[in-house]
Amino acid sequence: MSKRKQLRTMDELEEQEILAQQDPVQEALDYFFAEGMITEILYEVKRGKEATVYCCQAHPSTGAELLAAKIYRPRNNRGFKNDAIYQEGRVITNGQLRRAVQNKSRFGRQVQFGMWVNHEFDVLMALYRAGADIPQPIARTQSAILMEYFGDRERAARSLQGSELSRMEARVVFDNLLRNIELWLAHNYIHGDLSGYNVLYWRGQAKIIDFPQAVDPRFNSNALFLLTRDIEKICQYVARYGLEYDGRRIAERLWHKFQNAQL
Numbered sequence: 287m288s289k290r291k292q293l294r295t296m297d298e299l300e301e302q303e304i305l306a307q308q309d310p311v312q313e314a315l316d317y318f319f320a321e322g323m324i325t326e327i328l329y330e331v332k333r334g335k336e337a338t339v340y341c342c343q344a345h346p347s348t349g350a351e352l353l354a355a356k357i358y359r360p361r362n363n364r365g366f367k368n369d370a371i372y373q374e375g376r377v378i379t380n381g382q383l384r385r386a387v388q389n390k391s392r393f394g395r396q397v398q399f400g401m402w403v404n405h406e407f408d409v410l411m412a413l414y415r416a417g418a419d420i421p422q423p424i425a426r427t428q429s430a431i432l433m434e435y436f437g438d439r440e441r442a443a444r445s446l447q448g449s450e451l452s453r454m455e456a457r458v459v460f461d462n463l464l465r466n467i468e469l470w471l472a473h474n475y476i477h478g479d480l481s482g483y484n485v486l487y488w489r490g491q492a493k494i495i496d497f498p499q500a501v502d503p504r505f506n507s508n509a510l511f512l513l514t515r516d517i518e519k520i521c522q523y524v525a526r527y528g529l530e531y532d533g534r535r536i537a538e539r540l541w542h543k544f545q546n547a548q549l
Contacts, residue, residue, distance in 0.1 A: 447482030
């Protein structure tokens with residue numbers, strides 16, 4: 287081996303050692319620190335099937351006290367067992383990137399991972415502007431999203447699944463969730479994994495989270511199935527309060543309106 291190759295190998299090994307010693311959480315959020323968006327990681331909020339969320343102290347320039355940082359796991363470590371259902375209809379216009387993803391090369395997997403993060407950020411931006419009850423997206427990197435936080439310095443907002451509501455509160459939440467589902471559909475989105483576990487309940491308000499798997503119903507053949515499943519899960523949640531709804535009929539009604547441009 288030539289001296290130049292030996293030096294290059296030594297440099298690569300040294301770089302790998304440095305990376306191995308870095309805190310992966312700190313590394314994932316470095317950009318947000320460097321850009322003056324957050325000043326401190328306060329605590330871990332939730333470790334989910336595709337990402338971990340942290341409560342962060344926001345920089346005063348953001349106008350917020352706290353922000354949520356969502357750090358994604360690599361694709362191979364996420365919990366979704368059938369990404370293909372959600373990926374259908376998503377188009378990669380760059381031919382080189384498309385081939386890399388299709389060939390499932392290491393670079394292709396990195397591209398697909400970044401697309402997953404970018405997709406959630408883009409969906410959040412579109413739906414927040416449309417008036418949906420979701421966190422305001424602030425910024426993104428290749429592996430993380432910074433967004434509005436629900437909770438305080440002591441604890442995060444509980445999931446709807448872990449909250450105790452009155453019958454009247456549950457009815458209001460259900461109506462608001464249906465309003466959101468219809469609003470998303472009117473803007474060509476279906477959540478695809480909606481349940482009481484990814485709806486936050488804080489000070490009498492419900493906020494929906496976790497949109498990386500959201501699909502465009504115009505181009506995904508599973509759209510009606512996913513819409514129906516989302517609504518049925520919400521119906522199952524409010525049934526504990528004695529509220530009975532036919533999720534399938536609601537989904538079919540919304541789908542009919544969508545297909546006839548009546549939303």
